[in-house]
Amino acid sequence: MSSKSLQARYEAAFMPNYGVPPTVLVSGEGCVVRDADGESYLDLIGGIAVTSLGHGHRGLTAAIAEQAGSIAHTSNLFVNEPEIELAEELLSLLGGDARVFLSNSGTEANECALKMAIKFGKQHGRTYFVAAENGFHGRSMGALSLTGKAAIREPFGPFAADVRFVPFGDAEALRAAVGPECAAVFLEPTQGEGGVVPAPEGYFKAVREICTDAGALLVLDEIQSAIGRSGAWFAHQLEDIRPDILTLAKGLGGGLPIGACVGFGSAATIFAKGDHGSTFGGNPVSAAAALCVLKTIASDGLLGHARTLGEQWAAELAAVGHPLLLGVRGRGLWIGLVLDGAHAGAVQEAAKAAGFLVNAVQPDVVRLAPPLIITAEQARSFTAALPGILDSASPQE
Template sequence: MSDHPSLYDRFERAFMPNYGVPPVALARGEGTRVWDVDGNAYLDFVGGIAVSSLGHAHPALVEAVSRQVATLAHTSNLFLHEPEVLLAERLLGLLGTPGRVFFANSGTEANEAAYKLALKYGRREGRSYFVAAENGFHGRTIGALSLTGKQSIRDQFGPFPVDVRFVPYGDADALKEAVTGDCIAVFLEPTQGEAGVVPPPDGYLAAAREICDATGALLVADEIQSAIGRTGHWFAHQADGFVPDILTLAKGLGGGLPIGACIGFGAAGTLFAKGDHGSTFGGNPISCAAALAVLDHVDLDHVKRVARRLRAGLEAVDHPLLKGVRGRGLWLATVLTEPVSGRVQEAAARAGFLVNALQPDAVRLAPPLVVTDEEIDALVSAFPAILTEASR
């Protein structure tokens, strides 16, 4: 906590209590470094929850957003503009698969669009239920929350409008048993993010594709956190050798500007008819300009190289509190032997690093994709002392 109690008091008085009061008040950022209101500097290994792809105040992002806001800031969906067309074309080109795009403002809205798209398919085909993974996270709006397998945030808001059946993540046999000809769609994260950055077993996602093909269910890949270079690929599913029917994106796509996307491939791309869905701010010119700048400046080779360095460095740490490291690319969790992730987060902040206590026994690292060797080495070198302090 900083020496600015008045700012924290003002926050607590003005905001609903769903977040509590955040422990650090940030004032500015540059690259992978941020400063709080007291002038303390931190290396940012949270990245706005895998959002700040280019870090903070990246010149290309600043220029693109400044130019666009001075040209055309908003059109609504009643008019089209070139940045949204350019961005849709760019995403489809990176995917290499014919499809259609819908732009929203966030990840939960992208998943809400996917949910409605699948519902339309299911009702047309006479199908009745969804399948999703236990501990999966797809958002907090009612449709997306229906598909979220985290009881602590889900149960108090039920009952939900559709039947969703949850299966253990990574269990292909359980998935096969759950998905029948009555299943509308299967919603999966290529790696479960909020569950603790949990990758699937080898072959699981390919098996999910085969199961959906055999039963006619749609396969929806939620890549809200995992896409736009985060795992070392433009889209995480590309490394697993399958193509979903529907793909959802957000977070890192805008580099800090709010944008989400729902992409339907093949027949799924034309399920919506005129008037079936919409968004006043979705595809906003400023957010689209930001996303284009992100796509221009993410360097996948750099991501892969520094990701290997980060993982190798953490795996070499020998400490009784560190059980292991899991995840993909620049999206890792350090798994602890005790449920003290909150203390690790606090100790890291005192040492000048921002990390995220994701689960009681897991700390998430999702630095900007422009993080350098020196910054990675700084975290790795400091990590044993951070763990020791958290152990006391």
């Protein structure tokens, strides 16, 4: 069926919270996807930093099919081997004394982290939390209470949690906010939905020190930044710090829904039996997919590829001389194109017309988060097309 007919059916069947997406995707191979009208695009969104190995990856599809043909679901009433193997693999990559909880999404991982922080706070007489302005942690009520974007947060308040927001990257503002009654600080190593905004150098070492001195938990939301996206397994490893709680999702499953919350040290045993749970968390098919993603990233050298190509691509994009492009920021294969004004929507449309899918993550920022397997040639094809895309998106005099 055509895109137009499928979009009409979509609009009639679904709630209007997404509107009607402008593109109907039906298939993909590697970094290329095709729509219902037969048009092909270079996918530079990657399902919002999810499709780590691209589309139709043979190893990933085989792992999914094999596990689905064996046992597809067990619930948390029973143990399945893939979930154990996945937890063990994550712990081996993280190092140190830690424990894992598996969920179905990043929002659920953050809900788990918040419950851990609440229990910790009750145990130690701590009553409030600190998070960053413009941060994003999810849309369920607990995660939303930590999200510092007023436009999506305020319509659904008030919230049960007392959360105080400080400017991202301002260590002194954080120090002033984190007192003896603060239970936990929730931060992203790089603000993804905020526009791919990295923290200033040295910020997270200061954050770790502030939390340690105050006795508050440091919770790092690596829903977007982990599993190679930033050029390391976990972005906090690039900062040479360790959180008390870590949340993961997106790229972990390579396209299947999965999330994880990891507690370190004493935080690993905050929960007691019955404190938390998930019917689908630890699903063996999703766990098998995640294991395949981790093993393939390691065997194919995709961490180094993300670092090297990401640096090269960012430099080449920054060298594009165009009045609409103010700068380029990010880390690894996670890049924000900063524009001179609220033109991101127009750039997204012009890029699609030129055969590229990008994401207008903020009015003045376009996000690139392609599969980690993207080639240098594919990256350069976008760079070469960018001046024309920006010309098409430029306001007409």
